[in-house]
Amino acid sequence: MGNEAIARGVVEAGASVVTGYPGTPSSEVIETLQRLGQGLGIYVEWAVNERVAFEIAYGAAIAGARSMATMKAPGLNVAADPIVSAAYGGVDAGLVVLVADDPGPHTTQTEQDSRWFAHVAKLPMITPSSPQEAKDFTVKGFLLSEALSLPVFLRTTTRVNHAVGEVVTGEHSEPRWARGFRKQVERFVRAGMSWNLERHRWLNKQLARAELVAEELGLNRVEGSGELCVVTEGSAYNYVVEALGELGLGARVIKLGLLHPFPRSFVSRALTGCERVVVVEELDPYVETMVKKLVAEEERLRHLIVLGKDEGLLPLEGELGPGLVRAALAKAAGLEYEPVRRESPRAPPRPPPLCPGCPHRGTYLGILIGISRAGYRRDEVPVFGDIGCYALSVGEPLRAIWTEHSMGASISMAVGLKLAGFRNPVVATIGDSTFFHAGVQPLIEAVHKRVDILVVVLDNQVVAMTGHQATPAWPRTETGRETKPVRLEEVIRSIGVDNLVIVDPENVDEVADAVAKLLRTPGVNVVIARRPCALLDARLHGVRRRYRVVEEKCTGCNACIAATGCPALYRTPGGKVAIMEADCLGCGICTRFCPYNAIVPVEEETR
Amino acid sequence: MTKVVNILVASVGGQGGLTLSRVIAAAAVMAGYSVRTGETLGMAQRFGSVKSYVRIGVDTPVYSPVFEPGEADILVGMEVAEAYRNHHYLRPMGLAVLSTEEKPPISVSLGKAEPVTMKKLIEALESHGAEIIIINAPRLAREAGNPRAANMVLLGAMNAAKRILPDNAVEEAIRAILRGKRAETSIKAYYLGKEYTGKHKPSKEHWEDKAHASEQT
Ligand code: SF4
Ligand code: SF4
Secondary structure (H helix, E strand, O other), rough: HHHHHHHHHHHHHHHOOOOOOOOOOOHHHHHHHHHHHHHOEEEEEEEEHHHHHHHHHHHOOOOOEEEEEEEEEHHHHHHHHHHHHHHHHHHOOOOEEEEEEEEOOOOOOOOOOOOHHHHEEEEOEEEOOOHHHHHHHHHHHHHHHHOOOOOOOEEEEEEHHOOEEEEOOOOOOOOOOOOOOOOOOOOOOOOHHHHHHHHHHHHHHHOOHHHHHHHHHOOOOEEEEEEEEEEEEEEHHHHHHHHHHHHHHOOEEEEEEEEEOHHHHHHHHHHHOOOEEEEEEOOOOOOHHHHHHHHHHHHOOOEEEEOOOOOOOOOOOOOOOOOHHHHHHHOOOOOOOOOOOOOOOOOOOOOOOOOOOOHHHHHHHHHHHHHOOOOHHHHEEEEEOOOOOOHHHHHHOOOOOEEEOEEEEEEEEHHHHHHHOOOOOOOEEEHHHHHHHHHHHHHHHHHHHHOOOOEEEEOOEEEOOOOOEEOOOOOEOOOEOOOOOOOOHHHHHHHOOOOOOOOOOOOOHHHHHHHHHHHHOOOOOEEOOOOOOOHHHHHHHHOOOEEOOOOOOOOOHHHHOOOOOOOEEEEEOOOOEEEEOOOOOOOOHHHOOOOOEEEOOOHHHHH | OEEEEEEEEEOOOOHHHHHHHHHHHHHHHHHEEEHHHHOEEEOOOOOOEEEEEEEEEOOOOOOOOOOHHHHHHHEOOHHHHHHHOHHEEEEEEEEEEEEEEOOOOOHHHHOOOOOOOOOHHHHHHOOOOOOEEEEOHHHHHHOOOEEEEEHHHHHHHHHHHOOOOOOHHHHHHHHHHHHHHHHHEEEEHHHHHHHHHEEEHHHHHHOHHHHHHHOOO
16 A cells, blocks of 8 residues: 555655654554554654644654654644744754645545645655655655755655555665754744744755756656657556556656656756647646746747646546546547446445444434433534544434534634624534644633533544544553553643533433533533444454344334434334344444334343 | 456445455465555545455556446445445446345435345346356355455455456465454355355356345344
8 A cells, every 4th residue: 555655665764753643545654654663663653633743753853863744634734834934944864744635535624735835835845656656755755855954745645645556665774863953043943033034045045956856866757758748746647657558649748756846947858849738637737837837938848738727628626537537638639539438326325424333423412412401402502523533423314513624623613603692502522632633722712711612522532533543541552652641631621611521422311411401501611422432442342232123122113223323223124123233333322212122232142 | 458457346334345455456466467456545434335446457567546437347246235336337248246235324224215126236237238246245254254254255256257366366465464363264255255156156047045134143
């Protein structure tokens, strides 16, 4: 997998400090290193959020340790502040920031095109197209970073991070640890405005050398020849190569590995002799804009016709695929091309549900019932959501959350709503890891500004959505490193909330009563709904018990499914309900909703 | 044209569709082929629709990890509704290897959508001339002593029909990815699927196994 290849590159480069915050499609880099890493003796741990991750990596790199920070695109925004300043300070050893974009999008809130961020931060950015390049470019990223004394972005997309393919590996190198940290205030103290001006000049000088170094590292290349030229990068390159073969088109493929600074002289040389230039890239016309600028500025290229997104050749949204690229290249080359059209079958929708036994199901049912018990209709009390598995509560049948915006925004947006004069109570729901990541400051804001708000922290004690990573509450990390667990309730209490109760989400009525009471109590009130992620718990400790439906008792009223939406429940051809025993994780929540007591635990002996 | 084999694995999250695609990919690498897979991981994909693409370049490098509808040589359907959702990926006269397992999506359980029956799936596949293998993969997996190895049963069935991957490469790949006892029972499941398919040529004519829905455990 591309991410495993990046992990391999980290080992080959001898990085000693690797950190990040989980986020699809970037998470497997650190996971792989953690799995293989005990023997490596390097520091590979999750950080509380992306900015902290970057700052840790930066702190290591200014002391001569090769380091890496990994994140998905929205995480880059969280880390933006320290990254932009780091361009002025520079590094004393390679620092590579992996940022994984998600055209599609498959698992991300936006289709952010992080290539533009390289411009904002004024830092070099490189991008691989294949698992092999994912490894090679990671190593080269460290070399580029050291050659320029600047942090370097390794920008990937899902189809590279998660693509599996053959990879030829290289040699391990010894981890490079800190050599020492020398006091250089003009580099590292951003309070001096004249220093900042000076460092900005320095930064521009470094950037000007990037193309030359990239050339030495072989990051850009030209394949094939012809008057039809295709400029491409990243995963789009793969579609281009195959499309040209399938269309039987001869063309010159200009493949960019360096995205920023734009390799101007390389592209200028490569375009010599071209007539028609097609730019194939995902999301925004980033490369296209650069190519058009170049063509406009250079006399001898001015006759070129450049085709891309501006010309409507390819869409601005969604990911590319072989079909889109084939059609675009055929059109650009003036070929007749009839794509195979296949209607998508009308299959019953299967949006991802909360897992069987998921504690979030009980929490949201408790919140919704609690809203009624407090005397409100469901549509009178907004439930703010946050980033995590629990956002799946938006689906049928719970339809619980009203928003899911960005890490931590549940609390701050709820605060904003109240401050704007909204009269009804509001509920903010946030997971434990998301709370540690970006929920603490919003809660401080709520307490300090005396806003009436109910915050429900869904504490499943793990970063579940991205594959079960550690939270600050863990007593040891994935690599076995002993930690001091940070206790959620202690943090919350110390902020000064008015009321704090801890409930068990499997007891829906306990949750509902707490919610009902606190919705009628002024102040900042917090409910911690605590129970470990059902999937992880079953994996670690086995399934406590399972449930079954007594066929004779079941009337087929469907109340259990309509209330819980648990995917282990299904309708039988006989019009009743049954439980897929292998999937049931034994939370027992469905039993509460069966009016006929038809759902019972499976007896030990019959299991 | 050079030879690339496109395989689409359609499954419900948690069934082992991703493991299957990784085993196929690893076996293909061990057999000396070029390979790419495309899949979406992460997100709470348990019980959601999962589609993974596997592309094997027998005598040519592959680049793209994905392919378009109508371009799959083989559709591996681990679940009836998911096989149906993706049947348009199969090229005309392609091979469909189907498990009888059903996991009704919530939309069906809530009565908001029509369920997909095996009969409907077969009709859809026949409309593009597919060769169809239907196999009670969960049952054979249990026989192999590993209820989670339905994916390997289907791999066995696929390989019995198409002989893409040498057995020793498959064994090696399973051991590399699963390890321990699970690997051995998975290998057993692979051979059960392969033998069963070789012996019975299980197609729709032989599909009488109506017990699948009540036989989920
Ligand atoms: S007890 Fe009921 S709600 Fe809980 S996992 Fe089993 S079937 Fe689902
Ligand atoms: S709520 Fe009880 S009676 Fe109604 S369908 Fe479910 S199990 Fe059967």
